[in-house]
Amino acid sequence: MSLTSYVTLGRSGLRVSPFTLGTMTFGNDHGWGSGPAESKDILAAYLGAGGNSIDTANIYTNGHSEAIIGEYLSASPGLRDRIVLGTKFFWNLHSGDPNGGGPGRKATVRQLEDSLRRLRTDYVDLYWLHNFDPVTPVEETLRTLDDLVTAGKIRYVGFSDVPAWATAEAATVARFRGWAPVVALQLEYSLLERTSEGELIPMAQALGMGVLPWSPLRSGFLSGKYSSATTGADASGVDTTRAAMVGAPRAEDYAVIDTVNEIAAELRVSPAAVALSWAQGRPGITSTLIGARRVDQLETNLAALDLTMGDQHRARLDEVSRPRLNFPADNNAALSRLARNGGTTVDGVPTPLSPLLAASAARY
Numbered sequence: 001m002s003l004t005s006y007v008t009l010g011r012s013g014l015r016v017s018p019f020t021l022g023t024m025t026f027g028n029d030h031g032w033g034s035g036p037a038e039s040k041d042i043l044a045a046y047l048g049a050g051g052n053s054i055d056t057a058n059i060y061t062n063g064h065s066e067a068i069i070g071e072y073l074s075a076s077p078g079l080r081d082r083i084v085l086g087t088k089f090f091w092n093l094h095s096g097d098p099n100g101g102g103p104g105r106k107a108t109v110r111q112l113e114d115s116l117r118r119l120r121t122d123y124v125d126l127y128w129l130h131n132f133d134p135v136t137p138v139e140e141t142l143r144t145l146d147d148l149v150t151a152g153k154i155r156y157v158g159f160s161d162v163p164a165w166a167t168a169e170a171a172t173v174a175r176f177r178g179w180a181p182v183v184a185l186q187l188e189y190s191l192l193e194r195t196s197e198g199e200l201i202p203m204a205q206a207l208g209m210g211v212l213p214w215s216p217l218r219s220g221f222l223s224g225k226y227s228s229a230t231t232g233a234d235a236s237g238v239d240t241t242r243a244a245m246v247g248a249p250r251a252e253d254y255a256v257i258d259t260v261n262e263i264a265a266e267l268r269v270s271p272a273a274v275a276l277s278w279a280q281g282r283p284g285i286t287s288t289l290i291g292a293r294r295v296d297q298l299e300t301n302l303a304a305l306d307l308t309m310g311d312q313h314r315a316r317l318d319e320v321s322r323p324r325l326n327f328p329a330d331n332n333a334a335l336s337r338l339a340r341n342g343g344t345t346v347d348g349v350p351t352p353l354s355p356l357l358a359a360s361a362a363r364y
Helices: 036-048 060-074 105-119 138-150 164-177 200-207 241-246 251-267 271-280 295-306 311-320 329-341 355-362
Strands: 019-022 053-055 084-089 124-129 154-160 182-188 210-214 288-290
Touching (some): 019 295, 036 060, 060 084, 105 124, 105 138, 138 164, 200 210, 251 311, 271 288
Parallel strands (some): 154 182
């Protein structure tokens, strides 16, 4: 596989690379990101390898990430129309202004105009709602986004970090009103965070939405810097800056981390490649978001595209990272075959009764 193995994003005609470049690290305003020069080198390396999907947000380094991307695009005539550029809205960058953020009409339009100015473009390909607001009517947000599609300022709509029930409601409203659909989701997903398998990912599959996982290395916990032997420190014994911000892995995480490291050693690849390859190969996943503070980190992540893990290795990872999902996920999984077949023989395959129903039947 390569970055040019483009995939369609959900139920749309938009084609993106299997790895999307996330740019939360662009701009060192928070003390741990990349400066403008190195950020542009990362952009050049990703695009030079054939990647076409770039993701940012108005909140990333307080708009600096968007500005860096805009400067890079303005210096490369013709590049803008050949890439898929997405940004997000929701967080308020205007202190003291109650309409400076959120998904209301006034705020949404203003945030887009600010992002377009920083990105030095007149449209974005993907405009993502960055969080859930239980106050603003979903119809207001969706109608505003549809108007922006009609105006040519955005091409597609996505949701990020929004509950499954609220996303499903929005998708249904948009479909019945004939408004621009929600074509994709962003959500946290990794070997250390799989609870989206309960509702979000199945919902996306059922409704035709692409899924872009963020933090597939769980803030570096799956990058090879950690193991139960080093208890949270990297090979030099010094915690990374980013890890210091988000804390150390939990005690129960090390079973997963150690398994990733073991498989990486067996396959002679980096632990990051194992974790990224696992995530990108999971059901429902379209394009995995990868980030980097240095070009060499980007190259390490891109190496995952060359890795094809066998069923045995995937099964080990699946088992050691198996999540406990919210009700009724496990209940439905256990009873799904019985529910479909009603305890009968279908297509020559008998369906055994569940222990609960078998015990109940034995009483009569």
